[in-house]
Amino acid sequence: MTRGATTGRGPRVRAWGRRTALVALVGLAAACTGSGSDIGPDIPYLSTPTYVVAVRDAADRPVCNALVAVAGPVAGSIAGAASTGRNGRADVPAAVGPAVTIEIDASTATATAGDRFGSIRFSAPGAPIEELPFVAFLPDLAGSSERVLEVGTVTSTITLDDSGWSGAVLTIGAGTRVARAGAGDAALAVRTGALPADRAPPQWLDGSSGPVLCGRAVAIEPLALRLEPAAALSMPNELGLSAGATCELRATDPVTGDWRRVADGVVSSDGQRIDVAAGAVAHGGLYTFAIAAAATTTVAGRIVSPGATEALSDVLVRAGDRFARVGPGGRFELREVAAADAAGVPRELDLLVQGSRYREARSTTRRITALPGGTVAVGDVELDAVLVTPTRLLSVSRGAGDPWTTIAISSTEQLWSELAISDGVARADLVDVPAGFVSFVRARPDPQRQYDVRMAEGFAWVPARERVVDYRLFTRQEPWAPGGRVTRVWVADAIGGGLIDGAIAYRRYGEGDHERLYEASRTFVPRMQLGPDSDATVAVETSAGGRTLLSAFTARGVTTGRLEAPLLRAVREPLGSFAPHALLAGTAPAGGSDVVVSTQPVGVAEDWLDRALRDEPLRVDVPRPLEPTAGAREFVIGVPAPHGGLVALTGDRDAADRLMAAQLALVPDPPLDRTRVQTIELAQLASFDQRIVLPDLFLGRDAAVPLDAFALDLAAELADRRLFEIGRRLAQVGAVGNDAELALPPFAGRLRGARFLAVVVARVADATLVREQRGVFRLQADQPAPRAPLLPLPRVVAPLPGASVPVAGFAIDLEPPPGALYQVLTLSRTSDDTLRTWTVVLPGDATHFTFAPLPDGPELLSAGSYRLRVEATRVRGETLNRQALGPYQAAVARWISIGADEKVVGAVSAVELGLELVP
Secondary structure: OEOOOOOOOOOOOOOOOOOOOOHHHHOOOOOOOOOOOOOOOOOOOOOOOEEEEEEEEOOOOEOEOOEEEEEOOOOOOOOEEEEOOOOOEEEEEOOOOOEEEEEEEOOOOEOOOOOOEOOEEEEEEOOOOOEOOOOEEEOEOOOOOOEEEOOEEOOOOEEEEEOOOOOEEEEEOOOOEEEEOOOOOOOEEEEEEEEOHHHOOOOOEOOOOOOEEEOOEEEEEOOOEEEEEEEEEEEEOOOOOOOOOEEEEEEEOOOOOOEEEEEEEEEOOOOOEEEEEEEEEEEOEEEEEEEEOOOEEEEEEEEEOHHHOOEOOOOEEEEOOEEEEOOHHHEEEEEEEEOEOOOOOEOEEEEEEEOOOOEOOOEEEEEEEOOOOOEEEEEEEEOOOOEEEEEEEEEEEOOEEOOOOEEEEEEOOOOOEEEEEOOOOOEEEEEEEEOEEEEEEOOOEOOOOOOEEEEOOOOEEOOOOOOOEEEEEEOEEEEOOOOOOEEEEEEEEOOOOOEOOOOEEEEEEOOOOOEEEEEOEOOEOOEEEOOOOEEEEEEEEEEEOOEEEEEEEEEEOOOOOEEEEEEOOOOOOOOOOOOOEEEEEEEOOOOOOEEEEEEEEOEOHHHHHHHHHOOOOOOOOOOOOOOOOOOOOEEEEEEEOOOEEEEEEEEEEOOOOOEEEEEEEEEOOOOOOOOOOEEEEOOOOEEOOEEEEEOOHHHHOOOOOOHHHOEEEEEEEOOOOOEEEEEEEEOOEEEEOOEEEEEEOOOOHHHOOOEEEEEEEEEEEOOOEEEEEEEEEEEOOOOOOOOOOOOOOOEEEEOOOOOEEEOOOEEEEEEOOOOOOEEEEEEEEEOOOEEEEEEEEEEOOOOEEEEOOOOOOOOOOOOEEEEEEEEEEEEOOOOHHHOOOOHHHHHHHOOOOOOOOOOOEEEEEEEEEEEEEEO
16 A cells, blocks of 8 residues: 555646746747748657656765666556766656656766665656655665675675674575576676665555554665575664564565565564574565554644745655655645654654755755654745756757757756757757756857857746757847947856846946946846946855855946846856766777876867866766776776767876876767666777977967976867867977977877867966966868967066955056957955955956945955956957957957857966955
């Protein structure tokens, strides 16, 4: 019988004031005609019937890359499988009956690097609900003692003593036959892990025995293990039983996943453990000791949004073995919760509240003490989760799919964002898109429309009932209105582009005072009259993750019709540590004392160059490093799936620990199968024997930056625009007079038709100042490298490094390098609970800026230690993005939607120093 009550089938759809389609989703490109539904490539149909499963680890972190299979043992059910994403949820295409069997293959699952989880199989309620009505937690095996068992008969007793990890002791007697379920005779690596009783799959099918009290659940890994006769098992006594007392040993059925009685346990003479001498473990799975509950309690309360502004329906709650799906009004009641152990001592319980199919997969826990025979009223429990839905986007430009395009998705109301890159058919799949979001496509220069740039922006309120929303994303042509008298200030999230509510807009002329103008909102875009000598500033204060964030952005002399003003409103942490991936195993060929194997998602030039210039690594999508280390050639490594690549470098290290790369293997399309480890051969390597000269690069080198400080950041852009990072800080840069000589592999074999993105970089620091110089190049074997000397360093005339300046305001006097298009000043301060950052964009010839407090705005200037970074940028010779606007105007007006690659950045130089702000 079903012991978990399910109150309410579906979500209560929030009544939005309007349902406005995303402007770019319904607007067509200038060259397109028709309704939009008959233009461009089709989005492959997504199955409507799905069953959502949320998977987390024992520390309540989302688990990525767990393969979830759902099958119903009743007639009419359809099996399906899907991998969990970064938020720990799998949307499994499956139409199910009243009961389902769920198997979670955790062989490649991760929440943080180094994880090793146990796979589990269990039963759960199915239709009419469309999701697992409780969280599936995975047992941690990382600290288990492993015993490898060969298939066949055991000749002597084998004991796996994990009493210090899972608490279990497994004893396999001599004469036991070891087998593997299914085909194959490979050895089995046996490990154990444990789940607390209220984290194990509930015993919702328990016959007529009534509520039960269980101890911890021990996972015997792998699920395919079969033992005949069954092995002995010992586990800690967590039931409060006295010495000599008996209880049931229950296990999950190897086929249906139902909890079944498999043996009886007896408490040891010291009362510390419960033992089953034989007949306990016949197969892999979950095991727990249980007794009938002597007393029960009821847990009742209400689930609300932060600040109790709204009652939340359609979320999941659980206490012990009892679970429910919250109905209208946010109220829930869990009855017959086991309340006391065998000695009558009240239990300490965790009330777990979790987002559901239609709400973001966040969770909260409330610790409560059971009240035997009574009701525990927990009152209002706050859950911070927004409505979400899986969404599939198709990026279309002029009626054709636009592959490898950056698409940003940001919530308009919450501190949430996700960045997606469409794949080879211009499609982007987003697992949990919030109900209110803003989207934009990274703009690219349009050679046919000199005054336009492709852009998509607007709002969409996704109805919660729409499990999968398919959108054709037409990027529209939007003019860059040169010389506009009034400038619209688009106050947006610095990462995802989402509009920011509550940001304050200011205007300042010359060295005058800041004039407070407007407060931006989702429905109001501030407008300013700006001139060549005026500053536009926006600022916002937010709180996220227990930290206060104060952010400001200033642009000088922007007179276009539109100005993007990015602000930092959250310190982003992914919902899971890693993206879905598959495992590859192989052996790297010889070619030096060191080998580096790395994997990464498919990228685009714009994103890679932005990250390289900020010294940010590529997004860490996979957890598996080279194994084993210490120069060994064998590796097992994760590759982002379905669109990822593998890069292998061999070579030797120099005195500065930079890799002197000798050979390169680039595999853009490796075999990826999430259900098993694939093998790959890296026999064909390209040697770094091609010499490319960068004429007169070192003419602009600062005397304080030595030649041997320069290194190379390198990426390969394939003919189809996919980009793969090869390495950072490679020792491939030599000097011949003022020329730089790069050692690169030839454009042949797998690299035929590709070109390199190269950043020659040096960063040196002394006690007072950090100096940095970078040159940016696109290189092809059949084209000579341009003459592009490094950009000389900017100079901060005043204040001097380490100087004390007043909080009430202070001036920065600059000596910019000749040829700079623009300069970026970044003033920042980080403390334990507060992050302050103020970014200022100035013309390349600007020599002065004054930082001053913003009236009635965030307190960006406070007493303490700050870092000031002054960065100058020079672009390559062509007119920036071929716009009628001046290059500086064009760069600053589109600060978010165009990156360094599209600003045609050619060289960057920077200095960084410390300042002390005093009252």
